[in-house]
Amino acid sequence: MTAPPRSALLLIDLINLFDFEGGTALARAAEATxxxxxxxxxxxxxxxxxxxxxxxxxxxxxxxxxxLVATCCHPQARGAAIATALAPMPGDYFILKPKHSAFLATPLPVLLAKLDVRRLVLAGVAADACVLATAVDANAREFEVVVPRDAVASRTPALRDTALDLLQRSRAAKVTTAARIRLPAGSGAGS
Known part of the structure; x- marks a missing residue:
């Protein structure tokens, strides 16, 4: 019997100043998640x-x-509430990405291979941009991809819903809720 794939949670662009056009709306939507x-x-x-x-x-x-974390956690930063609530802890991993997909020109594929991860749970912003691009790239690399609809945000609910519908219909990702996501036995360290 094959063991279930090891899972990782990929938090996309949540450490953020939201200081761009549409950033205020995106920050509000992200805070709701x-x-x-x-x-x-x-x-x-x-x-x-x-x-x-x-x-x-x-x-x-x-x-x-x-x-970046320190800058975004500053009390005057638009994304301070999000960055502070989700601040990385020792043992967490991070990568910096230059464009939309977390796979493009980053060490993410190597990190996932070293961690023996085959199932990715994607959360963050924006569902219609960076989350979508990362999900499609992960699917193309044959990862099992799960996107919890209540843990992703876009500037508007319509943009989020359109992106999630595309992921679901194309089978690039399973769309569910955060509460329904279970870690398979053996997902933890050393498994």
Whole structure:
């Protein structure tokens, strides 16, 4: 009998200043997903499954991830509530990405191989851009992809729903809710 694939939670662009056109609407939508996101992160950490932050560097090529987190957690930053609530913990992983997909020109494929991950749960922003691009790339690389609808956001509900419908209809991802996502036995560290 084949063992279930090891899972990882990929948090996309949640460490964010939201200082771009449409950023205020996206930040509000992302804040609404915080309860589901926090439960997912807690469940993955408790289960010993990898939590990976995949974040744009927002064209700040000299800033590293820790600096980005500190900048976004500043009380005056538009994304402070989200960055503070979802701040990385020791043991979490991170990659900086230059474009939409977390796979494009990043070490993510190598990291996932080293962690023996074959199932990705994608959460974050924006469902109609970076989450969509990452899901399609993950599917093309033959990962099992799951997207919880209550843990992704777009500037409008219609944009989110259109992207999720496309992922579901194309079978690039299974769309569900955060509460329905289970970690297969053996998803944790050392499994």
């Amino acid at each position: 915080l309860p589901a996101l926090q439960r997912l992160v807690q469940r993955f950490r408790a289960g010993g499954a990898p939590v990976i932050y995949a974040n744009d560097n927002f064209a700040h090529w000299q800033m590293d991830f820790r600096e």
